[in-house]
Amino acid sequence: MHNIAEKISAVRERIAQAAKQSGRKVEQIKLVAVSKRQSVAAIQTAYDAGQRVFGENYAQELRDKAAQLPSDIEWHMIGNVQRRNFKHLLPHCHCLQTLDSLELAAEIEKRCSTPLKCLIQINIGKEPSKSGISPENALSFLAALQTYSKVQVSGLMCIPPFHENPEASRPYFQQMRALLSSAKLSELSMGMSHDFDIAIEEGATIVRVGSAIFPARQ
Numbered sequence: 001m002h003n004i005a006e007k008i009s010a011v012r013e014r015i016a017q018a019a020k021q022s023g024r025k026v027e028q029i030k031l032v033a034v035s036k037r038q039s040v041a042a043i044q045t046a047y048d049a050g051q052r053v054f055g056e057n058y059a060q061e062l063r064d065k066a067a068q069l070p071s072d073i074e075w076h077m078i079g080n081v082q083r084r085n086f087k088h089l090l091p092h093c094h095c096l097q098t099l100d101s102l103e104l105a106a107e108i109e110k111r112c113s114t115p116l117k118c119l120i121q122i123n124i125g126k127e128p129s130k131s132g133i134s135p136e137n138a139l140s141f142l143a144a145l146q147t148y149s150k151v152q153v154s155g156l157m158c159i160p161p162f163h164e165n166p167e168a169s170r171p172y173f174q175q176m177r178a179l180l181s182s183a184k185l186s187e188l189s190m191g192m193s194h195d196f197d198i199a200i201e202e203g204a205t206i207v208r209v210g211s212a213i214f215p216a217r218q
């Protein structure tokens, strides 16, 4: 567990390098430590090393962990959420990064008393195995969300097709940046352990990093 702190430093160093490389300010990039299937003790170790933003993939897991960890943690939901499980995310979830249906928007509208920060998940590689809105439908989906007063859309999120060579992600990241600009939004969540440097070069404001920080998931 002791090297979690070292790994976070190394990731922060990579973020700083990529920011410098692309003439961006490091403060413009948020690191979400992806803690799915990690123990509460491992998350606490990362917290003690100064990390405050964590991402979880399962609603109940987020709820159970949030209850056992410091209340100033900023929790992001980065996994697919079924409508019936949305309730578990309240009140701890700071940002839902995976909004991809009007059914889920309706559930947010019903359950939230204040607006919930959301990112629209885009299926940028149009992969049948992945959830998300197809890039062509992103603007009409965004328009349809206007009627939901509790859905506060601040940006876009994607998981590009996996390829061993991280450079393969770059064209997808570039498409995301263009889409962000046409949607007139500001947050762009993209880049994981193997390709976050490239995501930062292409405009990511949020990177989601798991295996470069935590031990292999059980």
Ligand SMILES: *Cc1c(COP(=O)(O)O)cnc(C)c1O
Residues within 6 Å of the ligand: 034, 036, 057, 078, 079, 159, 192, 193, 194, 208, 209, 210, 211, 212
């Ligand atoms: C697991 C996961 C990550 C982190 O992936 P690593 O390769 O372990 O960094 C990021 N985003 C999402 C949506 C994930 O499910």
